[in-house]
Amino acid sequence: GAGVSQTPSNKVTEKGKYVELRCDPISGHTALYWYRQSLGQGPEFLIYFQGTGAADDSGLPNDRFFAVRPEGSVSTLKIQRTERGDSAVYLCASSLTGSGSTDTQYFGPGTRLTVL
Amino acid sequence: AQKVTQAQTEISVVEKEDVTLDCVYETRDTTYYLFWYKQPPSGELVFLIRRNSFDEQNEISGRYSWNFQKSTSSFNFTITASQVVDSAVYFCALSEPYNNNDMRFGAGTRLTVKP
Numbered sequence: 001g002a003g004v005s006q007t008p009s010n011k012v013t014e015k016g017k018y019v020e021l022r023c024d025p026i027s028g029h030t031a032l033y034w035y036r037q038s039l040g041q042g043p044e045f046l047i048y049f050q051g052t053g054a055a056d057d058s059g060l061p062n063d064r065f066f067a068v069r070p071e072g073s074v075s076t077l078k079i080q081r082t083e084r085g086d087s088a089v090y091l092c093a094s095s096l097t098g099s100g101s102t103d104t105q106y107f108g109p110g111t112r113l114t115v116l
Numbered sequence: 117a118q119k120v121t122q123a124q125t126e127i128s129v130v131e132k133e134d135v136t137l138d139c140v141y142e143t144r145d146t147t148y149y150l151f152w153y154k155q156p157p158s159g160e161l162v163f164l165i166r167r168n169s170f171d172e173q174n175e176i177s178g179r180y181s182w183n184f185q186k187s188t189s190s191f192n193f194t195i196t197a198s199q200v201v202d203s204a205v206y207f208c209a210l211s212e213p214y215n216n217n218d219m220r221f222g223a224g225t226r227l228t229v230k231p
Binding site: 033040041042043044045048056058059089091093099104105106107108109110 | 120151153158159160161162163166207209213218219220221222223224
């Protein structure tokens, strides 16, 4: 079956602009996660959705970052007033239940965001 | 707070050599999960293994093996008879299910296998 997909694969924008990054999880997966990976670093947790609701958004760096998942499937990560420091690869992952005892997160290919 | 340390930033070996990637973790929880992911040049994280904190049995999958030792808080990964296709960045990660499942990754180890 299809894995996690993310669009666009690359996004170049100018400082101050607004961007949206999309994630399409594996069909049937109720849990969805966003991570940010800077060059030479491991992925850093941003936000976790269980169904339509954000169960944990403690990783969002500031209020310029926001994510939604209105129908419990596709999610959009929104970044307002982008800054050069936002440049990174944004990874999305999904898992079947979000329950740690049996769950594994499967990752998409990421969106490389470059803020000029 | 949970933390994962991968002290080896880069490792280079010649094909057919065995190589071990180290992972040390910190957590206050008694229930937690450890993972290894592979990130090839294409960029997509590929799941390799999940281990829960109550299962200390070592695991072998083909040329891959994992050594989980709670006494030293380590979850090391060994590739036997390495191949060029094993070249990638490998990440160790930890999740605490009672902390809403956010997974904490180490900084990764870049493995280069030369022919």
